[in-house]
Amino acid sequence: MSRQTGSAADGAQSASTGFRETFGAEPAGVWTAPGRVNVIGEHTDYNDGFVLPMAIDRACYAAAAPRADRILRVHAAQLGETVEIPLDALVGPGSAADDRDAADPDMSPLADPAVTGWAAYPVGVAWVLQQAGFPVSGADLYLTSTVPVGAGLSSSAALECATGLALAGVSGFDLTTAELAHHAQRAENIYAGVPCGPLDQMSSAFGQDGAVLFIDTRTGEVRPQPFDLAAEDALLLVIDTRVSHAHGENGYADRRAACERAAEFLGVPALRDIALADLPEAFAKVAVGLDEPTARRVRHVVTENARVQQFVAILNHEHFSLPPLGHRMMQSHASLRDDYEVSAPELDLAVATAVVAGAHGARMTGGGFGGSAIALVDRGQLDAVQDAVRAAFAEQGYAEPQFFPAVASAGARRIV
Numbered sequence: 492m493s494r495q496t497g498s499a500a501d502g503a504q505s506a507s508t509g510f511r512e513t514f515g516a517e518p519a520g521v522w523t524a525p526g527r528v529n530v531i532g533e534h535t536d537y538n539d540g541f542v543l544p545m546a547i548d549r550a551c552y553a554a555a556a557p558r559a560d561r562i563l564r565v566h567a568a569q570l571g572e573t574v575e576i577p578l579d580a581l582v583g584p585g586s587a588a589d590d591r592d593a594a595d596p597d598m599s600p601l602a603d604p605a606v607t608g609w610a611a612y613p614v615g616v617a618w619v620l621q622q623a624g625f626p627v628s629g630a631d632l633y634l635t636s637t638v639p640v641g642a643g644l645s646s647s648a649a650l651e652c653a654t655g656l657a658l659a660g661v662s663g664f665d666l667t668t669a670e671l672a673h674h675a676q677r678a679e680n681i682y683a684g685v686p687c688g689p690l691d692q693m694s695s696a697f698g699q700d701g702a703v704l705f706i707d708t709r710t711g712e713v714r715p716q717p718f719d720l721a722a723e724d725a726l727l728l729v730i731d732t733r734v735s736h737a738h739g740e741n742g743y744a745d746r747r748a749a750c751e752r753a754a755e756f757l758g759v760p761a762l763r764d765i766a767l768a769d770l771p772e773a774f775a776k777v778a779v780g781l782d783e784p785t786a787r788r789v790r791h792v793v794t795e796n797a798r799v800q801q802f803v804a805i806l807n808h809e810h811f812s813l814p815p816l817g818h819r820m821m822q823s824h825a826s827l828r829d830d831y832e833v834s835a836p837e838l839d840l841a842v843a844t845a846v847v848a849g850a851h852g853a854r855m856t857g858g859g860f861g862g863s864a865i866a867l868v869d870r871g872q873l874d875a876v877q878d879a880v881r882a883a884f885a886e887q888g889y890a891e892p893q894f895f896p897a898v899a900s901a902g903a904r905r906i907v
């Protein structure tokens with residue numbers, strides 16, 4: 492049995508057992524959705540750009556059963572909390588049909604959602620699906636997750652996607668993978684009020700065993716790309732700095748707003764439309780017409796989009812080699828640190844130390860301001876890299892980092 496099947500089986504079992512203990516009945520099924528690491532392509536998704544994530548073998552598991560009434564009860568195992576809400580109380584602006592096929596739906600946050608905190612994520616999914624016209628029935632939902640919270644590994648997207656599939660399953664309607672990702676993102680944007688792009692939910696929904704996903708966030712095209720690091724005797728190591736990224740929420744919204752301002756100023760629909768060759772001119776214009784930090788935000792987005800394409804081109808070589816991939820990761824990190832200013836001292840230390848200890852490259856992954864770094868490491872160097880990062884953190888008095896390999900895994904699905 493592969494490691495991944497083992498952990499999915501464990502997750503299914505713990506969700507089923509928890510469901511029985513909490514609700515005193517059998518679940519009708521168990522659905523799962525993974526967290527992700529983004530290999531390269533950071534802060535490009537809300538600029539209509541390119542990303543290259545992979546789903547990992549840390550996931551949220553949702554055991555669920557339908558109810559005859561119109562009540563939604565959700566239990567979060569890690570918090571030991573249950574919320575209960577009548578589905579008919581989940582009303583909001585706009586009519587049901589409005590949003591379902593809208594090309595550019597309004598993602599503004601609701602002024603007063605019925606629930607807040609962790610429950611806004613699963614309840615938001617129910618709300619969004621109802622708003623879109625899906626016949627959501629009453630349900631009991633037991634959620635348990637192995638994705639660390641606040642580590643920049645998309646625990647919330649995993650929760651949203653697992654909830655969305657479970658609700659569809661017990662209510663008896665189908666959701667395509669693209670619909671799942673889209674509505675999960677809408678739940679996060681509108682109901683939980685977090686202005687994220689599509690990266691996390693698409694990664695969780697579309698994940699594939701052994702592959703990274705080359706995603707064009709403008710067209711929604713997803714191209715799985717084999718990423719067999721084991722064949723190279725290497726792995727992608729996650730270094731969770733244990734600095735919660737939550738305090739970066741304003742920073743994230745600020746960056747997003749700066750990109751939108753810059754695109755408008757440059758007269759393009761999104762920064763994706765600035766070609767690398769036009770960057771010097773765009774940089775100068777924005778630096779003079781807006782301000783220098785905003786010009787650097789533009790430079791990050793434009794160069795990062797190019798790096799994703801270069802990374803994919805390298806993967807497509809018949810024999811890809813790791814140093815040029817590692818090099819792009821280093822460039823990405825430097826750009827996020829210096830131009831985009833979303834790194835953190837712990838992330839910078841993890842990246843620098845990993846590389847000095849022999850990693851081919853490393854970078855922060857996800858939104859930044861804390862969370863996790865990833866390092867591309869030969870198996871033979873794994874212990875040296877982990878020991879060096881642990882020692883460097885101890886020396887600075889930082890919390891002890893956590894390490895685990897990122898295993899490219901399947902996306903959201905039913906498992907029982």
Ligand code: GLA
Pocket residue numbers: 529532533534535536537687688689690691857858859
């Ligand atoms: C967070 C957001 C994503 C994406 C990344 C940065 O993870 O949720 O939509 O913007 O940051 O690449």
